[in-house]
Amino acid sequence: MDTAVDAFVTHRNLLFTVAYEMLGSAADAEDVLQETWLRWADVDLGTVRDQRAYLVRIATRQSLNRLRSIGRRKESYVGSWLPEPLLTTPDVADDVELAKSVSMAMLLVLETLAPVERAVFVLREVFELEYDQIADTVEKSPAAVRQIAHRARAHVAARRPRGAVSVAEVRRASQAFQRAVEMGDVQGLLDILAPDVVLLGDGGGIKQALLRPVVGADKVARLLASRKVDVTALSLHPAHVNGHPALIVRIDGELDTVLTLRIDDGLVTGLYAVRNPEKLSHMRHATALRRRA
Template sequence: MTQDPFVTHRSLLFTVAYEMLGSAADAEDVLQESWLRWAGVDRARVSDPRAYLVRTVTRQSLNRLRTLARSREDYVGEWLPDPLLTTPDVAEDVELAENISIAMLTVLETLGPTERAVFVLREVFELPYDEIAGALGKSAAAVRQTARRAREHVAARRPRVRVSRSEQQAVVERFLLALRTGELEALVEIMAPDVVLIADGGGLAPAALAPVHGVDLVAQVLARAAGVTATAVWLNGAPAGRIEIDGELATAVSLVVEEGRISRVYLMRNPRKLTRLDEPVPLAT
């Protein structure tokens, strides 16, 4: 029996929705809405199911993104993407790992809904301009202009130095060890002088309401977590950390490493965003 195209391409469709929304829960909702639409389609009239499904998920994601843009204005404190538990092999696809990183998704959050959709579909999934135009209801020329603006916007904000997986792992391990021991000097040594810490508690967990700048202040904030259970995991295609307090998951940690030192610390503490850290999530491009 032939597998339904929606099932065949589900990992791809989830990845598209997640890249556009930065939220696993919203991505799942989009997939459910898209499945219902797909169930009512005359399959005989669909010549390319994969392209059709990507267009459907894109449109549903764009609608959801416009709604979320309004609700996120009222979000308590800083907003960060939902972390996803991934398998180490995701990191072997360097482009995919970079594009689903917490750092990149945070940059994408600064784009408008249409710019984000165009960037994701063109730069991440390499869809032709005319196919993106069809999905968004715009001309190919307009999509090209939007893509150029989005590329420039992202290029100005994304981490500029790509590090090896082994270097990232080594820095993450040193960071987690320093957290477990609470050694302030060890934390200071592995962070850049202008390091920035961003925490997302969503009003549901204690977290700094604004970014914390500078190695001394960031180290002081992190030192408060001394003695926690901090273990290495793979999040969003990169080595990262999982922090437990009294046996309960409390925080997911993602780090940006540049020139051997940590330049960004992302702490995801909102419990509603920590629901995808027990089973690896399949992703695809």
């Protein structure tokens, strides 16, 4: 049992990351971790050649099972559904591939994949598992997994965020955006927003939020510059959420909204505002995400 505990603890952050990328929900990822441990504790470790691969297989299968219930919840969700934001440790941003894979923009792209396609893409492209290991996990032949991986890569490539952006470019854009929002500066926002910028809001029917996406720099700028609350009660705090720049919005000191940014070519192309309080519990402490143990 001590050996099982040690192996699980060693790979815990990696397993959480796998489940989170599969589900887009930290709460559900935590449940998957519990289910993974219960099954792992019953395994005869003498039969396990690769503990990491075995644990990932359990976590992935549990995530696939849970995706079905999440799908039913989304069908009755009020307004836009956004992934649950995570306050992340600085080293997540340092791992470019990991940060890219857990960004709000990428998680929304992964939402457009079928469950098995999502599992194959995540395990191959992010966690670099071999095709035969993935085949065992999703109960397909290696040849079928290769075809699924090819199809998923093409699907994601057509929708994923554009090329890499330098740290300096990201910092400049996020700081300019924050200044413009704080000052209610419409022109400042127009200067930093891409013409086709999209703003999505998620209140889950609990907090007031946009029920439909807002598209276009002019509409988004005017919405962000409008003052719906006393400016003295509003504060914006820069943070790294899902490995990328974000603003934590507080009203009278209380967490109200997590606003994450997608930045391409020096301009803000995507804004994701999560207000649903049920999705903000992981904003109290930084979450360690890992691609490796």
